[in-house]
Amino acid sequence: MNAPAKSRTAVESVLLPLLNLAAALLISGLVIKLIGEQPWRAFRLLVTGAFGTGENLGYTLYYATNFIFTGLSVAVAYHAGLFNIGAEGQAYIGGLGSGLVCLAAGHWPFALVLPAAIVAGAFGGAAWAFIPGYLQARRGSHVVITTIMFNFLASALMTYLLVHVLIEPGQQTPQSRAFAPNTWMPSAKGALGSLAGDSPLNLAFVLALLAALGTWVYLWKTRWGFALRVAGENPAAARYAGISPERITIVAMLLSGGLAGCLGLNELMGSQHVVSLDFPAGAGFVGIAVALMGRNRPLGIVLAAVLFGALVQGGSELSFDMPHVTRDLVVVIQGLVILFCGALENLFKRPLALLWRRTP
Amino acid sequence: MSSASAPALALRGIDKRFGAVHANRAVSFSAAAGSIHGLVGENGAGKSTLMNIVYGYYPPDAGEIEVGGKRVTIRRPSDAIAAGIGMVHQHFMLVENFTVLENIVLGSGGRGGMRAELNRARTELARIGRDYGLEAPLDEPIEELPVGVQQRVEILKALYREARILILDEPTAVLTPREADQLFLLLDRLRAEGKTVILVTHKLREVMAITDQVTVLRQGQVVSTLATRETSPSDLAEKMVGRAVALRVEKKPRSPGPVALSVEGLEVRDRWGVVRLRDASFELRQGEIVAIAGVAGNGQSELLSALAGLCQASAGKIVLQGREVGGGETAAVERRRLGLAYVPEDRLKEAIVGRFAAEDNAVLGRHDGRPCTGRFGFLDRAAIRRGCEQKMADWDVRPAEPERRMGAFSGGNQQKLVLAREIEAGPAVLIIGQPTRGVDIGAIEFIHRRLVELRDAGKAVLVVSVEMDEIMGLADRILVMTGGSIVGQLTRAEATEERIGLLMAGVPAGSPSA
Numbered sequence: 089m090n091a092p093a094k095s096r097t098a099v100e101s102v103l104l105p106l107l108n109l110a111a112a113l114l115i116s117g118l119v120i121k122l123i124g125e126q127p128w129r130a131f132r133l134l135v136t137g138a139f140g141t142g143e144n145l146g147y148t149l150y151y152a153t154n155f156i157f158t159g160l161s162v163a164v165a166y167h168a169g170l171f172n173i174g175a176e177g178q179a180y181i182g183g184l185g186s187g188l189v190c191l192a193a194g195h196w197p198f199a200l201v202l203p204a205a206i207v208a209g210a211f212g213g214a215a216w217a218f219i220p221g222y223l224q225a226r227r228g229s230h231v232v233i234t235t236i237m238f239n240f241l242a243s244a245l246m247t248y249l250l251v252h253v254l255i256e257p258g259q260q261t262p263q264s265r266a267f268a269p270n271t272w273m274p275s276a277k278g279a280l281g282s283l284a285g286d287s288p289l290n291l292a293f294v295l296a297l298l299a300a301l302g303t304w305v306y307l308w309k310t311r312w313g314f315a316l317r318v319a320g321e322n323p324a325a326a327r328y329a330g331i332s333p334e335r336i337t338i339v340a341m342l343l344s345g346g347l348a349g350c351l352g353l354n355e356l357m358g359s360q361h362v363v364s365l366d367f368p369a370g371a372g373f374v375g376i377a378v379a380l381m382g383r384n385r386p387l388g389i390v391l392a393a394v395l396f397g398a399l400v401q402g403g404s405e406l407s408f409d410m411p412h413v414t415r416d417l418v419v420v421i422q423g424l425v426i427l428f429c430g431a432l433e434n435l436f437k438r439p440l441a442l443l444w445r446r447t448p
Numbered sequence: 449m450s451s452a453s454a455p456a457l458a459l460r461g462i463d464k465r466f467g468a469v470h471a472n473r474a475v476s477f478s479a480a481a482g483s484i485h486g487l488v489g490e491n492g493a494g495k496s497t498l499m500n501i502v503y504g505y506y507p508p509d510a511g512e513i514e515v516g517g518k519r520v521t522i523r524r525p526s527d528a529i530a531a532g533i534g535m536v537h538q539h540f541m542l543v544e545n546f547t548v549l550e551n552i553v554l555g556s557g558g559r560g561g562m563r564a565e566l567n568r569a570r571t572e573l574a575r576i577g578r579d580y581g582l583e584a585p586l587d588e589p590i591e592e593l594p595v596g597v598q599q600r601v602e603i604l605k606a607l608y609r610e611a612r613i614l615i616l617d618e619p620t621a622v623l624t625p626r627e628a629d630q631l632f633l634l635l636d637r638l639r640a641e642g643k644t645v646i647l648v649t650h651k652l653r654e655v656m657a658i659t660d661q662v663t664v665l666r667q668g669q670v671v672s673t674l675a676t677r678e679t680s681p682s683d684l685a686e687k688m689v690g691r692a693v694a695l696r697v698e699k700k701p702r703s704p705g706p707v708a709l710s711v712e713g714l715e716v717r718d719r720w721g722v723v724r725l726r727d728a729s730f731e732l733r734q735g736e737i738v739a740i741a742g743v744a745g746n747g748q749s750e751l752l753s754a755l756a757g758l759c760q761a762s763a764g765k766i767v768l769q770g771r772e773v774g775g776g777e778t779a780a781v782e783r784r785r786l787g788l789a790y791v792p793e794d795r796l797k798e799a800i801v802g803r804f805a806a807e808d809n810a811v812l813g814r815h816d817g818r819p820c821t822g823r824f825g826f827l828d829r830a831a832i833r834r835g836c837e838q839k840m841a842d843w844d845v846r847p848a849e850p851e852r853r854m855g856a857f858s859g860g861n862q863q864k865l866v867l868a869r870e871i872e873a874g875p876a877v878l879i880i881g882q883p884t885r886g887v888d889i890g891a892i893e894f895i896h897r898r899l900v901e902l903r904d905a906g907k908a909v910l911v912v913s914v915e916m917d918e919i920m921g922l923a924d925r926i927l928v929m930t931g932g933s934i935v936g937q938l939t940r941a942e943a944t945e946e947r948i949g950l951l952m953a954g955v956p957a958g959s960p961s962a
């Protein structure tokens with residue numbers, strides 16, 4: 089590629105998202121002004137709340153970990169031409185798998201617990217995504233519809249299991265008994281000491297980064313990833329090239345579900361240490377926004393996940409310090425970020441391109 | 449020919465840009481009333497843009513349009529219709545399940561009720577029919593009519609709206625030679641009645657046969673406007689491309705070798721169970737080019753995808769290199785391994801991924817083995833890059849940028865890269881649909897030469913084309929398809945355009961021509 093083309097790509101992938109983010113924050117500022125708070129102070133609170141101390145940063149990255157897993161999940165399906173809205177349910181069932189391993193592995197060494205929990209989590213998520221994938225590939229049932237339905241099924245199934253089967257005897261809260269400490273994900277506090285403060289940041293963050301790396305290698309460096317992307321872009325050309333788009337649909341949904349299923353490694357093994365009700369807490373849906381904003385590229389997803397982690401963490405600090413700024417308003421800010429970075433991603437493309445052409 | 453003082457249509461300095469693309473640069477020409485004016489140029493020369501401006505699909509950035517000596521402002525198609533301009537698109541703008549009459553009346557406003565309008569149209573169309581000898585079954589639904597008749601309906605529609613200037617965009621692309629002849633007779637009569645016809649085409653034969661004047665466009669500019677009788681096809685081709693072009697492929701006689709592909713009783717049904725390809729049987733030998741002639745949509749596409757293993761045949765057998773091949777999901781892979789290469793008719797839809805880099809497209813379908821895939825399933829990016837660079841150099845693909853998005857290449861360059869991919873894989877049999885559809889004249893010459901080289905190297909080549917010139921230039925043997933069947937076979941020596949045309953029209957080979 090020649091030099092101008094390269095610098096144009098850099099502008100498009102770095103400057104453009106930053107401009108969009110700035111625009112989203114500007115509008116957010118107006119909204120905050122409108123409800124009678126000082127935008128600049130709110131912005132400062134948001135940023136220090138997310139990144140100000142080691143502990144705050146730890147929380148931000150802890151939330152980001154969930155979003156990386158679900159963002160990658162959405163992205164893998166996207167590259168196969170599928171819109172997986174079911175990361176929420178897949179994360180839920182995957183977490184059950186990891187949780188069951190932890191409940192069973194009271195005396196195992198952690199070196200054995202970790203791979204078993206990863207396999208069980210990925211297997212659970214993949215299994216939950218398999219049925220919609222199979223139905224899409226062989227019966228033509230639209231994966232958007234079936235994955236939404238499977239979110240509800242997962243929710244109902246887990247409520248039943250937690251209320252009737254996994255609940256700790258004699259307790260009222262619908263959650264399992266606590267995992268034995270030997271199955272807990274090593275925390276950042278243990279590794280970094282006071283640097284990470286009291287945050288729940290743990291080894292799962294590193295696993296999420298490895299998953300991002302693995303996804304990148306798979307999609308862009310292997311023949312299977314190549315086939316997956318061909319099928320996603322042009323199923324007719326895939327068939328021509330000897331690739332079965334139906335098979336790709338199933339494989340992609342398995343991978344997608346598997347990635348989402350790893351959420352429990354962070355949320356349950358890293359922080360809650362029980363299987364609880366509704367532990368994905370919407371991370372599956374945030375993953376859609378993260379994938380959208382990260383342009384379905386693993387690096388972009390990691391960055392977008394950190395941004396959304398920061399919005400969650402900084403937002404809760406903000407609503408704590410500013411009584412008028414409720415949690416709902418934080419959701420508004422998130423919505424604006426999604427709007428500008430996702431739906432209106434090309435808003436500044438043309439003006440920027442014109443500017444670029446004028447200055448040689 | 450009547451000679452009015454002011455030209456029927458005059459364009460002065462029409463200019464249009466789309467972003468960085470300068471589609472029309474100061475285009476000026478005029479067409480005399482009562483004449484047929486040809487507008488020729490390669491793909492992307494700006495013909496369609498220019499005609500779309502005249503018909504009001506988009507406004508020009510600069511320039512004026514005059515109709516009958518008076519300046520008109522055309523902002524939308526209704527302005528063009530009001531100015532007496534009618535357009536017949538390459539893809540007809542007809543409602544399939546409406547009748548002819550309903551289609552003609554559609555959108556032309558109406559005073560009084562629907563019934564009154566229809567009755568008025570009926571009398572009016574009877575008059576137009578008498579004047580121009582242009583009849584159409586007014587109460588038949590469009591979908592029941594052959595393509596040639598549908599086209600006549602489009603022309604009737606324009607005349608009903610009192611068009612004095614008629615723009616026809618590639619009108620013969622969908623017609624059999626016989627239908628094309630009928631169209632030309634009609635155009636001739638329109639001219640005699642004082643109408644002006646703008647004929648947009650890339651078929652030089654048609655330009656020579658029927659036009660009075662011809663304007664050549666190249667890269668958005670008028671190269672020249674000249675009287676048809678003062679020019680020749682090779683002169684026009686040279687002006688279109690900007691250099692001398694060989695219109696005929698050099699081809700030495702060659703005796704074919706053993707059978708490479710044989711097809712027996714092949715039948716293909718669509719998903720509603722309707723037979724699209726009926727009892728097709730033929731043989732393809734090494735060192736020969738067999739061409740399948742026919743109007744688009746007569747079973748050729750089904751034959752191609754059945755041969756490539758992309759659709760399931762409902763009956764019959766295919767023997768490739770002495771082995772009977774099976775169906776199912778692995779059919780395409782199996783046949784590729786047995787030495788079959790396939791270039792589909794619609795490359796954008798089937799043979800390439802427009803949003804992927806050229807280098808990725810240069811290995812599509814061949815990506816699974818060495819040298820593209822190394823150990824453990826990892827792609828060898830360096831080898832892929834080298835392979836693409838070499839193909840681009842050998843096949844003169846421009847610009848030679850492996851990282852460039854495939855969709856950003858011109859049709860001819862896309863086709864060259866697809867051909868490079870398929871031919872350099874060393875196939876024994878090449879099956880190719882519409883080798884030069886959407887390809888510039890310069891690249892056509894190149895592609896034809898490569899196909900003949902492949903045949904001279906002892907490979908078997910099956911070409912499906914709707915271009916008669918292409919078939920006559922390439923083929924050693926010609927099969928004619930119509931209505932889903934192979935209706936005749938001619939050697940190149942026996943074949944004339946007339947005989948092929950009769951076969952296409954359904955007249956059996958044996959019967960005397962009327």
